[in-house]
Amino acid sequence: MKVTLGIDLGTSRCKVAFFGLDGKLLEYAFGEYPVYRPSSSYAEQNPEEWWESLCKSIREALQKSNITSTEVLAIGITGQDHGVVCLDDKGNIIRRAIIYSDRRYQPQIERLEETLRKPLEAGARRLFGPLLWMRENEPQTYKTISKVTTSRGFIGYKLTGKVIFSRRQFDEICDIAKEINEVYPLPLLGQPYGDFDIAGYVTGGAAEETGLNAGIPVIMGPWDGMCSIFAAGLLKEGIAVEIAGATDVISVSSAKFLPDITRFQHVIPAIWLTYHSLRVGMIHDWFKEKFGFSGERTTELVGPDQYSLLDAEAEVELGSRGLIFLPKFGLDLQDTISRGVFFGISLNHDRRHFYRAVLEGIAYRVREYIEELESLGIIVREVRICGGGAKSDLWNQIRADVTGKPYVKLNTVETGCLGASICAGIGVKLFNNLKEATESMVRTSKRFEPIRQNHEEYNRLYEIYREVDGRLKPVFEKLGKRST
Numbered sequence: 001m002k003v004t005l006g007i008d009l010g011t012s013r014c015k016v017a018f019f020g021l022d023g024k025l026l027e028y029a030f031g032e033y034p035v036y037r038p039s040s041s042y043a044e045q046n047p048e049e050w051w052e053s054l055c056k057s058i059r060e061a062l063q064k065s066n067i068t069s070t071e072v073l074a075i076g077i078t079g080q081d082h083g084v085v086c087l088d089d090k091g092n093i094i095r096r097a098i099i100y101s102d103r104r105y106q107p108q109i110e111r112l113e114e115t116l117r118k119p120l121e122a123g124a125r126r127l128f129g130p131l132l133w134m135r136e137n138e139p140q141t142y143k144t145i146s147k148v149t150t151s152r153g154f155i156g157y158k159l160t161g162k163v164i165f166s167r168r169q170f171d172e173i174c175d176i177a178k179e180i181n182e183v184y185p186l187p188l189l190g191q192p193y194g195d196f197d198i199a200g201y202v203t204g205g206a207a208e209e210t211g212l213n214a215g216i217p218v219i220m221g222p223w224d225g226m227c228s229i230f231a232a233g234l235l236k237e238g239i240a241v242e243i244a245g246a247t248d249v250i251s252v253s254s255a256k257f258l259p260d261i262t263r264f265q266h267v268i269p270a271i272w273l274t275y276h277s278l279r280v281g282m283i284h285d286w287f288k289e290k291f292g293f294s295g296e297r298t299t300e301l302v303g304p305d306q307y308s309l310l311d312a313e314a315e316v317e318l319g320s321r322g323l324i325f326l327p328k329f330g331l332d333l334q335d336t337i338s339r340g341v342f343f344g345i346s347l348n349h350d351r352r353h354f355y356r357a358v359l360e361g362i363a364y365r366v367r368e369y370i371e372e373l374e375s376l377g378i379i380v381r382e383v384r385i386c387g388g389g390a391k392s393d394l395w396n397q398i399r400a401d402v403t404g405k406p407y408v409k410l411n412t413v414e415t416g417c418l419g420a421s422i423c424a425g426i427g428v429k430l431f432n433n434l435k436e437a438t439e440s441m442v443r444t445s446k447r448f449e450p451i452r453q454n455h456e457e458y459n460r461l462y463e464i465y466r467e468v469d470g471r472l473k474p475v476f477e478k479l480g481k482r483s484t
Contacts, residue, residue: 004021004076006421007075007076016030075212124173149163160206219420231419244395325360328476343468388413390410409446
């Protein structure tokens with residue numbers, strides 16, 4: 001049997017999945033780790049906890065399956081983007097990684113952009129910002145930095161022993177580093193790699209820790225959002241993917257290039273991609289944690305039936321008995337002022353209505369973004385749904401009913417792992433190109449068509465949602481930072 005291993009280093013968990021060349025999920029496991037927040041603007045993680053989680057998960061998946069290490073032909077890695085991992089001259093971790101959701105370094109970025117007289121792309125901001133913050137606030141730590149890599153680059157380093165960096169970002173970042181080197185001396189990045197390149201091979205030490213064989217090729221794919229785009233089969237115009245994770249990512253394939261909207265050129269010729277992150281998925285997790293879905297039921301809710309249990313909580317009437325939820329927690333980079341709101345609370349509401357209102361409110365926010373794209377000429381014919389939130393059939397139907405778009409569930413919701421496996425297959429020539437790999441490995445499982453009556457009712461509620469949001473914006477501006 002020919003098998004590839006996909007690794008997805010997420011924000012809250014590291015997921016591993018073994019796939020056959022037909023895209024069939026053979027085995028899956030994950031391990032969790034925390035985000036450390038010493039201050040409200042900080043977001044850090046311990047890279048060693050990533051590695052421990054990965055090793056445990058791989059061993060667990062191998063133990064549960066009939067897969068032998070000799071059958072694993074290649075490993076693909078994806079995960080959260082831009083986390084900064086600093087290593088000393090012996091390859092040891094110097095401090096906890098500053099991850100993508102950290103906001104402490106905004107003053108340093110503003111000064112850097114003023115020096116360069118131009119705005120920076122997200123990748124450059126999230127690399128230089130943490131490093132410049134460390135230079136000013138942790139000078140002794142900064143002096144010991146020998147190499148810098150990203151979150152998923154660190155996993156590649158632990159597997160192969162090579163410090164590596166994404167080619168997509170490498171050239172731009174090096175050019176900026178040359179411009180500012182005299183003012184801001186910066187440590188060196190690792191070796192650049194392409195999305196389908198073999199970055200190295202599993203070392204003997206890594207093999208001993210993971211249970212894999214030494215010598216397996218390791219392919220460093222792009223970040224998890226792009227890997228999910230590969231795994232959703234966005235090969236032609238009009239197909240969208242919603243990656244319903246801690247960050248809700250929406251991407252649409254388009255034949256048109258529209259400045260400031262189509263962010264990336266697809267590896268498929270003549271196709272462009274929109275790409276936008278809505279930081280609403282973590283609000284779903286916040287509600288579960290803070291409003292009674294933890295504690296005694298934790299063991300139930302981390303099992304395979306967790307979304308069945310949650311769906312049962314939300315089996316109340318459409319519209320949550322008039323309860324409207326605004327998922328505006330100051331998390332969007334474009335809107336850091338607005339806050340979350342439950343509007344229309346009455347004595348007839350209980351936890352079930354609040355939970356369904358959260359599901360509906362997030363769907364309203366997704367609809368807002370889809371309408372923004374369509375107003376600019378982007379076509380959205382259907383949305384393919386993946387990520388943890390896609391496990392809820394109820395929520396998938398709510399999304400379809402709210403947006404008026406068909407939602408299509410993919411055969412595996414862990415598309416980050418599948419996309420990484422696709423990259424691995426291309427890297428070792430199991431497939432000639434992305435189109436061939438996608439046609440072989442991508443499958444859909446269930447389609448959710450908008451229910452006309454439900455969509456009409458959600459149209460009415462959506463207008464109320466928009467009105468509440470619009471009227472409260474001046475109030476949020478008055479409230480300002482006192483609400484953080």
